Amino acid sequence: MSTSETTTDHDTIRKWIEDRGGVPTVVKGTEDDEGEGILRVDFAERDEKLEEISWDEFFDTFEDRGLAFLYQEETADGKESRFFRFVNR
Template identity: 85%
Template sequence: MSSSETTTDHDVIRQWIEQRGGIPTVVRGTQDDEGEGILRIDFAERDDALEEIPWEEFFETFEDRGLAFLYQDETKDGKESRFFRFVNR
């Protein structure tokens, strides 16, 4: 049986994302007056609608919005999972 966990630990989040080939991004054109956009993770199949951002900017937006990272390590059949969501704390 697979289960999900929630964290706000930046090191855990970054490690989970990087282990799966992901990079921190925002949706192009969604930045506000402070430069913060809608956060996304782009995996190996790069999406042109997303713009890569530095980890520092990613986590600043993550904290400013009071988010937590809900994620799953493995699927129920034991394969590596990419399931995640940004949720409110």
């Protein structure tokens, strides 16, 4: 059985994403008055609808929106998982 964990620790989140080949992004065209867009993570197969942003921008938006990172280390069969969600704290 696989389990999920939730964190707000920036180092844990960044390591989890980078270990899986991901980069921080926002959905193009979703910026608000403060310039922040909808956060996403783009993995190896890059999506043209997403725009890569810096980790600083990513975590500023993450904190401004009061988000937490729900993630899974391994799938039920023991393989590395890329399952995650941004959830409200």
